Amino acid sequence: MGEDISRLMDGELDDEQLDVVWAQLKRPEGVATWAGYHVIGDTLRGTQRLSPGFSERFAARLAAEPTVLAPRAKPARSLSLAWSVAATVAAVAVVGWAAVGTLDPQANAMAKAREAAVARAAQIKPRSVPVDYLLAHQESSPTTQIQGVGPYLRPATATTFEARP
């Protein structure tokens, strides 16, 4: 299961495989694996860690917020970091929902609304680009050849997940 979820995060699954992994992600252990991989990825990439109690505070504030559908324009330079944080927030929110969902019906309804918000956030978050795409591109790009450092230097952030078995 872990490998499938990891490959999902890398955008490497085809349709049939995707259906299987979506099913896995509906189970608590699937959600935990998904969140765990994101935490590992963020740690490897050095993305800023969240303060204690973040998930509770986030859930409370999210419940109080109206849902905004349109993505806000962000300065290009901070995009990459912003998306990493967005992924973390989404993962934390899903974990929060999984925990809250077992409590009572009202919480469950709130959680459903939250789940929908997370799903919409996931829709506007672009998929991660497969490492193979980046490498195949850089093999053919003049930039790589002018720099002479080989295609493996530039997609360095992407390669942390290359290592997974």
Next chain:
Amino acid sequence: MTVGTAIANPLGRCIGVAALAAAVVSAPMARAEDAAAWLNRAAAAARQHNYVGTIVYQHGGRVETSRLVHLNEGGAEFEKLVNLDGPAREVIRNQGEVRCYYPDAKVVRIEPRTFRNAFPSLSPQQQKSLTDHYEFRRAEPGRVAGLAAQAFVFEPRDGFRYGHKFWADAETGLLLKARILDENGDAVEQFAFIDLAVGGKIDREMVKPSWPTTPPEWLVRAAGPGDVELRDTGWVVRKLPAGFAKIVEGFRSLRGKRHPVAHLVFSDGLVAVSVFIENVGSAPHPTGLSQQGGTNVFVRQFDDFLVTALGEVPAVTVRQIASSVARR
């Protein structure tokens, strides 16, 4: 004599004549020659010389440091790239094969790879195109990694490309530092040698992996993308930004994909945009814009196809290219 007649004249292809023409005709042509000559020199130097150095790569607020050893032994290239911070990783390039070692995860990936060894020598038309879309100028001399360097600038003439500043080793032409700049002049990405020794003696041992035989408990993944199979894909980009021309078209077999993926590459002589088109069926996939270092990525889905455009260009360029992909 105009540039147009120089291209039409078959003799114009001859380097000697072109150089002579450049010397006596218009300044734009001379600049085009200058820009192309400099790019070719940097690319050739990167392949031909032996060197050992430390590279700092900066993008989006992150800094990564790597150690690079490059050996050219009678035309055969060997390379070892070890990252010095973050999770350990070692990349060994042995002519046509690349091995990536991940000691923490105990994984080695072996990939057959045909490197396009020759930087495509730019045709006179491409040279002209390069300086039609970038203002090329020689900038200030300076020092990088303790070596005397000459700076060169490619300033974009439109919003479809980034600005580029390069610092080349005054002696060998080897690129010492490269910076990609956005429309505000802010660095999007930069790589620089912080120390570099060119032309020293490099032993074959220095480009060998730290694990001469792969430990038995390691996982070996001997897969990965092969070279592109060049042929007509039936796909076109209807609104290609000016100055970009197709340099590669074909299919690639990629890991985790059931069908070969169409791959088209467009270049303006300095950077490239890749377009990947795969049949993903009707299930919706995440689409939109993302960024990795100086590389922008735009994903679009239509019918059963997922189109991914990516390159070292602004977001508007990958968006326009991806959005105008169509069946011929």
